[in-house]
Amino acid sequence: MSKKKELIYESALNAFANHGYSYTTMDAIAEEAKVAKGTLYYHFKTKEELFLYVNQKGVQMLIDSVAEAIKNPTLTPQQRIVHVLDEHLRFFSENEKLCTLLLTITSGDFERDVIIRDLLANYFTLMESYLGQLQQNGLIDSALEVQTLVSAFFGSIAFTVLRKMYRKEEIYTDDTRNTLLSMCKGVLGVH
Template identity: 60%
Template sequence: MAASKKDQISKGALVAFSRNGYSETTMDTIAETANVAKGTLYYHFKTKEELFVYVNQKGVEMLIASVTEAILDQSISITERIFHVLDEHLRFFADNRELCMLLLSISGDSQRDRLIGTLLTDYFQMMESFFTELQQQGRLQADLEVRTVVSSLFGMVGMTVLRKMFREEPVYTDETRHTLLILCARALGINIDKGVEHHE
């Protein structure tokens, strides 16, 4: 019962934060959006910041789990895995609109933005480890700085998704996937074959 209430609150908070921003969201707003009593809300989360951290931490953990599955998929070639990782980012953000808005939007609130950056540390470390391994295997150009590669890929997918959301356009489309895969391939100096594009 407690776990389901906490999950209900978390989902309501995610919607409230993505709609109103961190500064403009109150605990009252979250309780109303989550359809729970204020006493129930405060039983699980003492402050708005604590709830904000929880919501985003859960989201980052979901992103890491999604991308890790693609990284570790031994049933496909390493080139296919690289593009599967990119594709998984696009799929994840398309399926988690509110979370995408929270993780990718710059609010101007330095405390909030710094907190998001801290929460994404594990994600970036995982991605940098993957691309460092590729570089050591000679599959990624030796003169590329891995940190910049990872940040660029994250930004490329993230900003594409955000713009489509703001314009109320479909996010996970064949055209978008194809374009991102081609851009990624050319940027990393990887030859792409047709089979990679249609990996599901």
């Protein structure tokens, strides 16, 4: 990615996370990125295109981060589950603006929001496949519904992170990690 496009991405992410879609203007993004409006419009024809790009890039960063943790061949399946939890906490603690955007901001447009929801579906598909595989291998009770497990796993982490962000507390602490791990014990084969 070009340096200018990365500056635009970071500025747009900040603006959308801080002000929402409706109150963010292309002029404000260009000003924050310290690029000419022509440069901004060269890379993104509309605010909607830029909003979708920011969300798409963010979700892909999350997917890549989690996929790398899932594939770590040096860990046992139980250690890998812990590593996946750690990776979620690390990712969200290092990407607070993205966390805010993905978990709290809607664009105000139903069709645009459906596109964002569909981007997150790629994350859920990855996690459902992973936990489904663990279930097939006997590490997760076969009576449990994988989709609900994934939603509960993601929701527990995401809303813990959001609450800590709003309270201006440190996100990735031993206490937070250990509490979330305790909730996973037994269900996800974590000991």
